[in-house]
Amino acid sequence: MIAELGHFALILALVLAGVQAVVPLVGAARNRYALMAVGRPAAQAQLFFLLFAYACLTWAFITSDFSVRLAASNSHTDTPLIYKITGVWGNHEGSLLLWATSLSLWTVAVTIFSRDLPEAFMARVLGVLGAISAGFVSFTLFTSNPFTRLLPAVAEGRDLNPLLQDPGMIIHPPLLYMGYVGFSVAFAFAIAALLSGRLDAAWARWSRPWTTVAWVFLTAGIAVGSGWAYYELGWGGWWFWDPVENASFMPWLLGTALIHSLAVTEKRGAFRNWTVLLAIGAFSMSLLGTFLVRSGVLTSVLAVATDPARGLYILVLLVLVIGISLTLFAWRAPKLTGGGSFGLVSRESTLLGNNVLFAVVTGAVLLGTMYPLFLDALNLGKISVGPPYFEAVFVPLMVPVIVLMVIGPFVRWKGDDGARLLRRLAPAALVSLVLGAGLALAVGHVTWRTVLGLTLAAWVLIGSLQLLLARIAERPGAAAAARLRGIPAAWWGMWTAHLGVGVFIIGVTMVGSLESGLDVKMKEGQSAQLAGYTFTFRGVEDVERANYVAARATLEVRAGERRVATLTPEKRLYLAQQMPMTEASLDIGPFRDVYVSLGEQVEDGSWIVSLYHKPFISWIWLGCTLMGLGGIFAAADRRYRRLAERRAAAGVVQTA
C-alpha cells in the first residue's frame, strides 16, 4: 500500500513537472502574468510529492518490506538502520529518485532565495528546470520504477553492497548529486537568459551564487568519494581515474571554469558567449556523468544498472538537452559579442586563458574516458585507458593553469604593464623554485615531479601571502583590523580557494613521492619496521555483528619508545552476499597517516598484513576543504543578498 502511494505520488510529480515546464514558458513568451505565476506553486507541490515518494521508498527499506523489489535486492532485516536508509540510493532506481528530489529541492530553493528576480525571467528558469525534472521523473517511472513489487515477496533481502556500507557512502552520493543537479540551475539561468535575450551583468550576478553553491557541493562530494576510496579499498590509493570518478571530475572542471567566467561577465560584461557555453557544458557533463554511471555502459564499483533501454533514454535526453541549448545559443550568438574591451596583458586574458585550459583538460579527460567505449562499440578492439594516460595528459595541462591562477589576481582588469608584473612576480617565483628544489633535496626525492610540485605549491602559498599584504596595503590610514574587515567575502573566497589548491598540491606531491609500504607475514608478538615506526602484531580476535562476521587484528604502532596508536584492521565477511571485505585501520596525523590493512591467513597460522606510511596525505583533503570553504565565502557575499532588481537597472544598458 505504502509503495503504491509512493508510486502514485511520483506520477503526480511528473504531471506537475510537465505543468511547470510548459505553462510558465508560455506565459513568459506571451507576457501573461497569470501563466508565469503557475511556476512557483507547481515547483513547490512537486517537491512535496517527490519527498513523499522518497519517504515511501525509505519506509519500505526501514520496515524490510521485501515485496518491494528494490528493498529485497538492496536491504536485509539485519542491515543496520543507517544503511537501510542510505541503501535507498545505493542502487540505480533509488539514486534516480534522489536525483529528481535534489533537482526539486534546488528549484524550490530558487523560488525562495531568488524571489526578487523579474517575473518573466523566473518563469523561464522554472520552465527549464521543470522540463529537466519531467525528463528525469519520466525516466524513473518508465524505465526504472523504484516501487516495482516482487510478488510473491521473498523472506529475506540480499543486503546492500558491503562496499557501500560505510560512513563515507552515507554522505558521498547526496553531496555529489546536489553538485551535479546544482549545475542544472546554472544551466536554467543560461537558457532563460538566451530565451529572453538578456545576457548581461545582472544575469551573471543572479546566476553566480547558485553556480558557486553547486560547485561547493560537487567539490565536497568528490573529496568525500576519494576519501572513501582511500580507506575503504584497502591499499590507500586516493584517485584512480576510474570512469565513475572522471564522470564527476569533468563537470567539476567545467564548473570551475564557469564560476570564473561568470565573474568576468558580472564585472566586465565580457565572455558572455563563453559563460553560456560553459553553463551548457557543465550541465551536459553532469548528465553524461549520470549516463556513464547509471546506464551500465561502464562497469565500475559504483555502477549497478545494466539495461540498454535506460542507456538509450538518457542518451536521447542528453542529445535533446545539448541540441536544443546549442541551437538556442547559435540563434542568440550575434547578441553575445561585445562587453568591456581588454588588453593582451589583463585579468581578463588570464581568466580566459585558464578557461580555455580547463576546457582542454575536460576534453582530454572525456576523450580518455569515452575512447575505449567507442573503440569497443565500433569493434576496433578492446583497450584500457588508465592512470598512466591521464597523468601524462593532466599534469602538463594543469601546470599552466596553476601558474595563471597565481598570476591572475595580481593583474589589473582591462590592461596591465607586463614589466610591472614581472617585477612584482618574478622574485616570488624564483624563491619558490629554490624552495621547491631545496625541499625535494631535503626529503631526498629529487625527481622533476617532486621539484615541480613543491615549487608550484610554494609559489601558490607565497603568492597568496603577497596578495593578502597587497590587499591590506590598499587602504592606507585605516587600522589593520578595519582593513581586514573591509575586504568583501567574495575576495576571501577566492583567496581561500586558491590557497586550498596550494595545500592540495603539497599533499599530492608529498604522498606521491614519499609514500612507502610493506607486506609482511605476522604472528602474535612479531613486529615490523616501516618509515621509523614499529608495528607489533597483538593477535586476532573474532567479531560478530548483525550482518557480518570479522577477524579483527590488533597492532600496536610505536615510534621508538613512544606509543603512537593501536590499530584494528578487520577482514569482514558479509553474510547475506558471502562477500569478503577488508576494513583498513588508520592513524590520521597532520603530517602523515599510518595505514594498516589485514590480508589472508596463511598456512603456518600467520596473517598477511599490509603496512603503509602516507606522508601529508591529509593535506589533499585539507586542500579540498579550503576550496569548498572558499566557495562558501564567495557565495555568502553580501552583495548577492541585496535587492536583485536594483542591480538589474545597471545591467539593462548592455542588453539592448
Add this chain to the structure above:
Amino acid sequence: MPADFYLKRLLRAATLALACLGTVAHAAGEAVPVSDDPELEARVLALSHNLRCLVCQNESVAESRAPLAVDMRNQVREQLAAGRSEQEVVDFLVARFGDFVVFTPPFKATTALLWIGPGVLLVAGVAGLALRLRRRLNETPAPLDDAERARARALLAAGSSPEESRK
C-alpha cells in the same frame, strides 16, 4: 670416505641448527616480509599497477585480491626474477591477453586519436584564444547612439552607484 662423510653431516646439522635459530628469532621478534626480495617486489608492484585485473571492475593487478590478479602478479614476479625486462613481460602479457590488459594503450592506428587528441585540443584552444584576443584588440567599441548618450548622462548626473567602487 668416512671423514668426509662426517664432515658433511656435521655441516648439515650446523646449517639446520642455524636455520632453526633463525626461525626462532623470527617467531619472537621480526615479522617476515611476504617477499624475500623487496627490490623485485617493488618492480612487480610498479608493473602491476599498469596491468588491468581482467576479472575485476577497473582495478589494477596491484590492487586486486582476486585469484586471477594473484596469478598474474606471480607470473610477473617469476618472469622478472628470470631476468626479463619490464617491456618483455608487458609484451608477453599483451600477446596473451590483448591490449586490454595494459592501462597504457599502445600507440597505433586505432589509438592515434587518443594520444594526439589532447595535443590537438590544446593547439586548437590556444590558437582560438590567440585569434580571439587579437581580434578583440583591433575591435573598437561601437560608438554610443544618442539615446544611450542621454541615458549615460542621466546616470552620471544621478551619481555613481557605491557598490561598484571596489574590485
